[in-house]
Structures are given as structure tokens and as C-alpha cells.
Amino acid sequence: SFIDESVEEAITDYGNSVLYSSARNEYMIVRMKRMLERTVWALTKQLSAGDFQPSAYEFRFANGKIDRIDTCEDGDKVYVKVLDYKTGSKAFDVVALYHGLQLQLMVYMDAAVKAEQKKHKEQEVIPAGVFYYRIQDPLVDKQEEASVEEALLKELKPDGMINLKDEVLHHLEHRTEGESLAVPVKFNKNGSLAKSSKAVPEEEFQIMMRHAARKVEETHQSILRGETKASPYRRGQETGCDYCKYRHVCGFDVKVPGYAYRDIGKMSKEEAIAAMQAASKGEE
Ligand code: SF4
Structure with missing residues (x-):
């Protein structure tokens, strides 16, 4: 009912007449609601795979707006996760990051860590991972009832990069075998991570974060140089x-x-x- 209410409210703001003006538009509204229901369902499922809780929504900072920041407190540590909602397809691309073509998530992470450090002055704030969630309402092949849900969650799994420091992975995903439905990792039979997993050792994650910050600085300088x-x-x-x-x-x-x-x-x-x-x- 919240989704229904929110969509109706947004439509009213938009001007009733436009969106209810044709059968096509009316159908669009039905689709929007369905897509949102699917999104809320998937995001909730993904969150319940681990121990993170939303900490901020639409967090504004100097270089943009972060759709969601999740955190997980564990003793003297606070793990931070950044999530960006996308409507098109978007994959985390390390090569694009190197060339300065995809700095967004790492820049967001830097801002999120700083913001959380202000809130948790006594604890160590650790970047856990950055993710894109693609908003869509996918169709999957009709299978046995039990696996339709799984098939949908696989389609809706966020893409991104995980920092394999300390207990990060365990807090993101409790499962330790097979394919995660919440984060882009797969486990081998012996418990290690499959090569296709989007996860790197802490040192590499830090290198990426620092690189993004440096690229932003370089870009600022070149703009200032004209x-x-x-x-x-x-x-x-x-x-x-x-x-x-x-x-x-x-x-x-x-x-x-x-x-x-x-x-x-x-x-x-x-x-x-x-x-x-x-x-x-x-x-x-
Ligand atoms: S300004 Fe021109 S050259 Fe630069 S990206 Fe746009 S179309 Fe390409």
C-alpha cells in the first residue's frame, strides 16, 4: 500500500491529466507499481542475506547524491556499503575506473566513509563494498515454484565490488556455498571464491578508492587550467x-x-x- 500511495502521489504532482490521459499511460502506471513492488521485494531480500541496515537515503555531498548507504556495526568496527540505483544496465568496470570513466561509486564510498566516521568517532569505519542495483521487472522461465524466486533474484543481483577485509563478506552474505543471491560472488566447492566473483583484497580496494580520488582531483585541475x-x-x-x-x-x-x-x-x-x-x- 505504501507503493500504491507513493505512486499515486507522484502522479498527482506530475499532473493527473497527463498520466491518465490514455490507456497506454494508465498501463504505464500499473507497470511502474509492479516494478516498484519487485524492487522493494528484491532489495529487502538482498538486505536480509546479511547484517547490514540502511543508514542514509539520498545522502547529499559535494560531488553528488548517494541513493543509499548501509552500515553494519561489529564491536569496534563499522562496515559501510554504498548502493546506487540505476534504470539502465550498469556493471562495475575496473578498466573504466582506471581511465576515469567510472568514478562514481568509489567517490561515493569515500564520502560515505567520511560521513560515517563523523557519526562513529570511536570506531574504525571500513568500506565494505559498492554496488549498482538495476531497477527492472525481469521475466524468468517458468520453473519449479521454489526456484522462480531464486531465478528472479539472480536477475536482480547488484553488480559492484567487495572489499575482502575482515568480516566484510560474512556480514554481506551469510551463505558460504553456491551462488549468492545478494552480492556478486560465487563460492567454489572448497569454500573459496570463484574467479568471477566481484571481490578484491583490501589493498586493491584501497588502490581503487585512491585512484578515483586522484582522477577527480586531476579533472578539477584540468578544468581550472581551461x-x-x-x-x-x-x-x-x-x-x-x-x-x-x-x-x-x-x-x-x-x-x-x-x-x-x-x-x-x-x-x-x-x-x-x-x-x-x-x-x-x-x-x-
Ligand atoms: S562535446 Fe563533442 S567531442 Fe566532446 S563528448 Fe560531446 S560530442 Fe563528443
Whole structure:
């Protein structure tokens, strides 16, 4: 009923007439409610897999707004998790992070850790993981009743990166075998993590956080220096111009001599982390 009420309220704000103006729009409202019900259901299930509790919603800070921060207190430690809701598909991409193309979650984590440290002055605040949750209402093949729920949760599993420090993984996911339905990890038969798991040792997680902070600083500096060169990246089929609002006015055109994409080569996750580490050592 909260979902029903909230959607109705939002529609009223939006102007009743528009959304109830056609059968198509009315159906959209039904879909919106269904999608929200699915989302609340999945987020609740994911949370109940571990020990975290929501600590802040729509947390505003200098560089943006964090959809949700969850924390888990364990003695003198406070574990922090950051969650961002997305409507399109979004995966945590270490190579994009290295190139400064996906800084959001690590920058959010830095802000969340600082905010939680202010609240918990006596405790050690530990970054646990960053996640994207994709808002959708997936369809799965009809299977046995018991596994439909599982199949849906697999589709709705957040993507992200986990810091394997101390008890982080256990607090995120109590299960120790098979595939987690709450976080992007899978366990091998011997209890170790499968290679496809999105989890790294603490040192690597820290390298990523520091790298994001450094990239933000570099970008600030280049803006202040007045750097405005049209130098969009290209990575496979994807380019910086794909969703750019300025593409019709900026003048960038590869057919014009002097204009070229900044090509980003292929790299493995391990290579990207090593490069971030080298960059941070170089700076020191
Ligand atoms: S369309 Fe123009 S302004 Fe936009 S990213 Fe490409 S080069 Fe830059």
C-alpha cells in the first residue's frame, strides 16, 4: 500500500491529466507499481542475506547524491556499503575506473566513509563494498515454484565490488556455498571464491578508492587550467560522444583533420589494478 500511495502521489504532482490521459499511460502506471513492488521485494531480500541496515537515503555531498548507504556495526568496527540505483544496465568496470570513466561509486564510498566516521568517532569505519542495483521487472522461465524466486533474484543481483577485509563478506552474505543471491560472488566447492566473483583484497580496494580520488582531483585541475580540447574516448564500439548533449554543436568530427578519438586499449581487471597501483606509486 505504501507503493500504491507513493505512486499515486507522484502522479498527482506530475499532473493527473497527463498520466491518465490514455490507456497506454494508465498501463504505464500499473507497470511502474509492479516494478516498484519487485524492487522493494528484491532489495529487502538482498538486505536480509546479511547484517547490514540502511543508514542514509539520498545522502547529499559535494560531488553528488548517494541513493543509499548501509552500515553494519561489529564491536569496534563499522562496515559501510554504498548502493546506487540505476534504470539502465550498469556493471562495475575496473578498466573504466582506471581511465576515469567510472568514478562514481568509489567517490561515493569515500564520502560515505567520511560521513560515517563523523557519526562513529570511536570506531574504525571500513568500506565494505559498492554496488549498482538495476531497477527492472525481469521475466524468468517458468520453473519449479521454489526456484522462480531464486531465478528472479539472480536477475536482480547488484553488480559492484567487495572489499575482502575482515568480516566484510560474512556480514554481506551469510551463505558460504553456491551462488549468492545478494552480492556478486560465487563460492567454489572448497569454500573459496570463484574467479568471477566481484571481490578484491583490501589493498586493491584501497588502490581503487585512491585512484578515483586522484582522477577527480586531476579533472578539477584540468578544468581550472581551461582545458577544453575535444578529445572523447573510444573503447570498442562505445565512445564518449554516445549520449553527449553537445554533439551537434561541439564540432568534433573524425572526418575533419586534427580530430580523433582517444582510443582506450583492451586491459584485464588485473592489469588495470596494477596500472592504478603504478600510477599511485609514481605519484608518491
Ligand atoms: S560530442 Fe563533442 S562535446 Fe560531446 S563528448 Fe563528443 S567531442 Fe566532446
